[in-house]
Amino acid sequence: MKDIKKVFVSVGQGSQYRGMGYELYKHNNIFKSSIEESETIIQKHLKRSLIEELYAANDTKFDDLLITHPAIVAVEIAMYEVLKSLGILPDYILGNSLGEFAAGVVAEIWNAKSAIEASIIQAKCIEKSGIIGKGGMIAVIDQEQLLDKNSFLAYNLYLASNNFDGHYTISGLNDDLENFQNFLKKQNISFIRLPVKVPFHSPLIDKSLLDFKKYLSVFGSIKQQPNQKFISGLKCTEVVVISDDYFAQVVSKHINFSKSVDYIQGKGDFLYIDIGPSGTGSTFVNYNLKNTHNYSKTFSIMSPFKKENEKLIELQEILKANNSYVY
Incomplete structure (x- = not known):
């Protein structure tokens, strides 16, 4: 596939973990410099260290919205800066949920400082509302589609996102989520409780965002x-x-990742490059590409397996082989 066009994909809450991007932070000066710039902004607004939270904290849990919100944005921006320094630029940018903050930087809707600051303000507004800890999100994995797609409605829950066939995310209050999880267990339907303590992509956070809108x-x-x-x-x-x-x-609104991928695929074949921390974006795209006639591919760089430097070399080789390296 010659002259392949590129799509950068960035994702949001639920993709985070301590240590994300650590290999790049240790060995790539561009990535490190970008993280340090974000560190300065976060220190100013939160009096907390992004670098310590990412790379020095002993607690494996990483679900404090005040730090995870800007941390995800910061890591994705740093990954973009690395790719840009290598001459790897996108033809399209696809942001998903909080990932749209970093996507906005790529598209020059705002700069990195503005995106980081806005993510902090948004997290502060949500915290101020008192909703943190009262709700959350679960990913439902029902690839055989045994479950009625609207079964969650009986539990006062909300469809947060359609990710790909048989995989969607539900949002709601804790007790309602627990009841639905018990129902899923009885039905032998797999699910994952995401490391998120806020019912994003539901009307439950609309009031939380009023001050952020102002x-x-x-x-x-x-x-x-x-x-x-x-x-x-x-x-x-x-x-x-x-x-x-x-x-x-x-x-706050429902998102349909599958529909976004379908829209892009209508424009041709692409290499989807995931700039998120965990490979979630490329996984979602890959499942959406299954059973379709196309030559599109996906590529993720960061993951908990800490192979980022090797993956960067691999990506450059792929793009050189396809005459699509520098734009």
């Missing part, structure tokens, strides 16, 4: 027209104008 309305750092082809995970299409409350909607 912040965005006077923010003044959002460029309403992206400089690059920006595929909105929220709208499932290319967006050329960004509304003032867009970055509130991306974490």
